[in-house]
Amino acid sequence: MADDITPEDDNAAEPVIRDKRRIDPETGDVREPKADEQDESDATAEGADDDSAPSAEADAEPLSAEDQALLDEAERDLVADMRNDMLRAQAELVNFRTRVERDRAANREAVIAEVLRSLLPAIDDLARAEAHGDLVEGSPLAIVAQKLRTSFEKYGLKTVGEKGEAFDPAFHEAVVQIPTPGVTENTIADVIEQGYALGDRLVRPAKVAVAVPAE
Incomplete structure (x- = not known):
């Protein structure tokens, strides 16, 4: 019958299993590769070398004159951008230091002015005693x-407000106005309370009597 299978047919249909493990599971010894496996491994390695060879040769090809010119231009642009960034950073650092020093000086002057302002009543008493x-x-x-x-x-x-000088509302406070013949501009006729300034910072305006032109 056609469905009968002989033992020989059974052997022919069985799959061939190759044990490629390097360590023998029974003895634990390292197996030496067989000749056909060694040849297959060498062929694979040679194929890999053959595949990589064209890539290496392609990488070694020199750039054309046009590509080299574009590369040089890109490098010059990159160097110019980096130099501009460096100069900009240096300028910002200088400006930052200037602002810090200016703010520090202003804060120092403000603290000194506040301390001196608190001591002005004592100075006023000494001035009255001297007078x-x-x-x-x-x-x-x-x-x-x-x-x-x-x-x-x-x-x-420094003191602010002297008898006879021109009246300046930025530094003087007019307590009273005295119409005076012959006066052409507002002038300090008398200092009622001395004013003080610390540099360009007004600590206290001077309270004065102002002689004004008579109508």
Whole structure:
């Protein structure tokens, strides 16, 4: 019958299994590769070398003159951009340092002005005492007053408002106006309370009587 299968046919239909493990599972020894497997491995390696060879040769091909010119131009542009970025960063750093120094000086001046402003009432009392003749030269109170004035001058404190100078509303506060014949512009006729400035910063305006032109 056609469906009968002989033992020989069974053997022919069985798959061939090759054990390619390098370690023998029974003995634990390293197996030496067979001749046909070695040839197959060498052929595979040679094929890989053959595939990579054209790529290496392609990479080694020199650039054309046009491509080289484009590459050089790109490199010059990159260097120029990096140089501009560096110069811009340096300029920003200089500006930052300038702002920091300016803010630091302004903060220092503001703190000094606030401290001096708190001591002005004592200076006013000493000025009144001097005006009444209470500060005798060489007396302890006169020595203290001189030391205080010297210390204030060291920080740049200066008086504002002198009799006879032109009235300036930025530094003077007019307490009273006195119409005066012959006066052509507003002039300080008397200083009621001395004003003070620290550099360009006004610590306290001077309270003055102003002589104004008579109508």
